[in-house]
Amino acid sequence: MKTSIFISALAAAVALGGLASAQTLDDVKARGKINCGVTEGTLGFSARDGEGKHQGFDVDFCRALGAAIFGDSEAVEYIELSSKNRFTALSAGQVDLLYRTTTWTFSRDVDLKTSFVGVNYYDGQGFLVPTGLGVSSAKELDGATVCIETGTTTELNLADFFRVNGMSYTPLPVGGTTEAKALFEEGACDVYTTDASALAGVRASLKDPAAFQILPEIVSKEPLGPTVRHGDDQWGDVVRWTQNALVAAEELGVTSANVAELANGTDNPEINRMLGSEGALGAMLNLDADWAARAIAATGNYGEIFERNIGENTPIGLARGLNAQWTQGGLQYSPPFR
Amino acid sequence: MADQTIQPPRESFNLSMLLYDQRYRGLTIQVVVLILVLSGFFWLANNAATNLAAIGKPIRFDFMDDTAGYDISQHLIEYNSTDSHGRATLVGLMNTLLVAFMGCVTATIIGVVGGVLRLSNNWLVSRLMTLYVEIFRNVPVLLWILVCMFTFTALAPQPREFRGENPEATMKMWDSVAVTNRGIYLPEPLFSRPLGDIDIGVFKISIELLVLLGLLAGGILFARWNAARANKIQAETGERPTTIWMAVAAIVIPPIVVLIALGFHVGKPELTGFNFQGGINMSAPLIALWLGLSLYTGTYIVEAVRSGIESVNKGQAEAASALGIRPGRTMKLVVLPQALRVILPQLTSQYLNLTKNSSLAIAIGYMDLVATLGGITLNQTGREMETILMTMGIYLTISLLISFSMTRFENRVKLVER
Numbered sequence: 001m002k003t004s005i006f007i008s009a010l011a012a013a014v015a016l017g018g019l020a021s022a023q024t025l026d027d028v029k030a031r032g033k034i035n036c037g038v039t040e041g042t043l044g045f046s047a048r049d050g051e052g053k054h055q056g057f058d059v060d061f062c063r064a065l066g067a068a069i070f071g072d073s074e075a076v077e078y079i080e081l082s083s084k085n086r087f088t089a090l091s092a093g094q095v096d097l098l099y100r101t102t103t104w105t106f107s108r109d110v111d112l113k114t115s116f117v118g119v120n121y122y123d124g125q126g127f128l129v130p131t132g133l134g135v136s137s138a139k140e141l142d143g144a145t146v147c148i149e150t151g152t153t154t155e156l157n158l159a160d161f162f163r164v165n166g167m168s169y170t171p172l173p174v175g176g177t178t179e180a181k182a183l184f185e186e187g188a189c190d191v192y193t194t195d196a197s198a199l200a201g202v203r204a205s206l207k208d209p210a211a212f213q214i215l216p217e218i219v220s221k222e223p224l225g226p227t228v229r230h231g232d233d234q235w236g237d238v239v240r241w242t243q244n245a246l247v248a249a250e251e252l253g254v255t256s257a258n259v260a261e262l263a264n265g266t267d268n269p270e271i272n273r274m275l276g277s278e279g280a281l282g283a284m285l286n287l288d289a290d291w292a293a294r295a296i297a298a299t300g301n302y303g304e305i306f307e308r309n310i311g312e313n314t315p316i317g318l319a320r321g322l323n324a325q326w327t328q329g330g331l332q333y334s335p336p337f338r
Numbered sequence: 339m340a341d342q343t344i345q346p347p348r349e350s351f352n353l354s355m356l357l358y359d360q361r362y363r364g365l366t367i368q369v370v371v372l373i374l375v376l377s378g379f380f381w382l383a384n385n386a387a388t389n390l391a392a393i394g395k396p397i398r399f400d401f402m403d404d405t406a407g408y409d410i411s412q413h414l415i416e417y418n419s420t421d422s423h424g425r426a427t428l429v430g431l432m433n434t435l436l437v438a439f440m441g442c443v444t445a446t447i448i449g450v451v452g453g454v455l456r457l458s459n460n461w462l463v464s465r466l467m468t469l470y471v472e473i474f475r476n477v478p479v480l481l482w483i484l485v486c487m488f489t490f491t492a493l494a495p496q497p498r499e500f501r502g503e504n505p506e507a508t509m510k511m512w513d514s515v516a517v518t519n520r521g522i523y524l525p526e527p528l529f530s531r532p533l534g535d536i537d538i539g540v541f542k543i544s545i546e547l548l549v550l551l552g553l554l555a556g557g558i559l560f561a562r563w564n565a566a567r568a569n570k571i572q573a574e575t576g577e578r579p580t581t582i583w584m585a586v587a588a589i590v591i592p593p594i595v596v597l598i599a600l601g602f603h604v605g606k607p608e609l610t611g612f613n614f615q616g617g618i619n620m621s622a623p624l625i626a627l628w629l630g631l632s633l634y635t636g637t638y639i640v641e642a643v644r645s646g647i648e649s650v651n652k653g654q655a656e657a658a659s660a661l662g663i664r665p666g667r668t669m670k671l672v673v674l675p676q677a678l679r680v681i682l683p684q685l686t687s688q689y690l691n692l693t694k695n696s697s698l699a700i701a702i703g704y705m706d707l708v709a710t711l712g713g714i715t716l717n718q719t720g721r722e723m724e725t726i727l728m729t730m731g732i733y734l735t736i737s738l739l740i741s742f743s744m745t746r747f748e749n750r751v752k753l754v755e756r
């Protein structure tokens with residue numbers, strides 16, 4: 001374990017200078033596929049299905065990028081990263097970007113030399129406990145043993161939350177969701193804490209979900225979004241505006257079903273600019289004119305991606321909440337296509 | 339070249355001799371290789387440093403003073419999440435040293451007992467030891483650590499099973515020890531009239547402990563002086579005064595008096611809230627890591643001890659038994675001391691292995707050096723290069739210290755030829 005981190009660190013250090021200024025978009029085009037960093041398995045966000053194919057909310061954003069750049073949503077290589085080694089992998093150039101339930105924080109954006117180019121899910125940290133534990137609020141957790149994943153904002157929030165509330169706890173830090181879940185089910189810890197969205201998936205995958213409950217408190221802000229290397233603005237723009245296109249598409253009523261028809265031209269100039277029948281936005285990104293139309297056709301708009309992977313009709317069962325369009329009282333808002 | 343006996347005829351030196359003259363060629367090659375290797379290293383280091391600087395992460399260590407922000411459940415010195423990364427590193431280092439020390443001691447005990455038993459004449463006993471060695475040695479140690487952790491957490495009762503009128507689990511040893519799946523809680527020594535602590539900056543030392551250790555050392559010194567005196571009297575008068583009672587009194591009585599004066603009592607762990615509180619807590623990850631490492635490394639020490647014993651000439655044991663020495667004492671007084679010379683070098687490398695293998699700790703949530711400095715600190719600060727270099731440096735230092743002290747020990751048991 002030690003050596004592998006060491007080797008990536010060394011590789012990172014040796015490769016970094018070259019890459020920071022390099023044009024990731026050119027590299028990606030030359031390679032013919034995108035290296036997308038995803039989780040090792042968070043139900044609903046990125047997990048392998050029965051055939052070993054990656055599926056999920058984060059995965060769909062990678063697929064949309066593949067469609068936008070290559071016209072092929074399969075032109076993506078998924079690289080599974082633990083919470084702990086994701087940033088090293090990104091700065092070493094092992095992946096082109098992270099769609100990996102990664103929280104946008106000041107120090108990651110500024111000090112870690114990564115850049116966040118959007119928020120695809122507004123989240124917050126929650127607590128999962130067995131119903132038999134007899135607690136109804138996170139404020140009653142004094143003295144509890146808590147399973148956490150290391151290398152996350154989760155472990156920092158947890159320390160703050162317990163300290164501010166004058167409570168003590170025993171952290172049981174683990175390397176990934178699989179181990180954390182196993183220890184939690186065996187009762188090695190009283191509480192499992194992580195992003196609330198992931199907790200829903202964890203709960204759904206437990207043997208007896210009804211025996212567990214998510215406590216009402218959300219103790220942090222976790223804006224999860226795509227992460228790229230600092231200093232490559234062209235690549236950052238491609239990732240940012242592909243995601244914006246999916247969000248704007250929902251607002252403008254463009255779906256995977258009607259995008260082909262609308263791409264021929266409509267009487268809404270913003271739709272025309274986005275889908276490429278007017279102006280030259282695609283060329284400004286160094287992409288084809290129909291880049292956005294291809295992305296929407298491949299995965300559907302933001303709302304379709306949400307409902308298919310984590311929405312209320314899936315086992316994860318998340319409500320749109322903060323992730324509704326701004327026109328519906330949520331926070332999802334795309335700057336204009338102009 | 340100084341010890342060359344046959345002086346070649348003096349001739350003037352010219353550069354081509356560096357390559358063609360046998361006397362210089364070896365040296366030339368060594369110097370060239372050395373220059374190449376050093377410049378390779380320099381190139382790598384320089385490249386890394388400039389590239390890191392280019393992306394705005396020049397190699398610096400001042401992040402070690404920043405607030406760590408994370409908690410560590412097992413800390414031998416005071417620590418909380420507002421302390422610095424440097425202190426978190428120290429806590430991790432002490433956890434590494436603790437489990438490495440416990441592991442080395444246990445593995446040695448397993449190894450010596452097992453090695454002797456493996457050569458036992460009893461067919462069943464020796465076969466059982468072979469089975470143990472083969473099973474544990476041929477499965478990666480990480481798996482053993484995980485097996486220990488999951489078996490322990492699955493078998494031991496949860497704290498909440500201790501609750502209620504007819505609890506499913508009860509405390510052991512007159513209600514003073516609690517075995518739960520979170521760990522084992524032992525009674526702790528407490529003083530009702532404590533003397534306090536001395537703060538030496540990095541951590542605190544309890545004065546009671548110092549006083550007790552001092553008294554113990556004093557008692558032992560007195561006993562040795564007393565024995566020397568007895569030897570002298572025996573040499574002069576031929577009669578040896580009894581020393582044992584004086585020695586026992588000197589060693590035992592003062593600490594007991596002090597313990598009573600300080601109001602010594604044991605604090606038992608108690609079930610409050612979610613877990614037991616109070617007492618000394620050996621957490622489940624510590625126990626699992628300790629067991630896994632000891633059982634795994636123990637097999638190698640068994641083999642080392644076995645080969646050591648087999649290396650001692652059979653005649654030695656036969657001679658001892660011809661003198662009427664019983665087999666047990668023969669092993670202890672004749673065979674093992676000689677076997678030690680063969681065992682020790684192997685023991686050293688097993689101690690080194692165990693210490694390095696303890697870095698697998700994070701797999702089960704034990705916060706050692708790799709989990710703190712090389713894990714959370716690395717990840718939260720993004721200082722891969724600095725943290726990994728420091729982690730490697732610290733492991734290197736520990737390893738060198740172990741080798742160094744073991745070599746000194748080896749030199750002491752070397753055959754002294756007369």
Ligand SMILES: N[C@@H](CCC(=O)N[C@@H](CS)C(=O)NCC(=O)O)C(=O)O
Nearest residue numbers: 039040083102103152153176177198
């Ligand atoms: N949002 C937090 C936590 C991210 C995180 O690691 N989440 C866990 C639970 S959602 C995860 O992705 N685990 C999957 C894995 O271990 O691969 C962060 O960015 O630090």
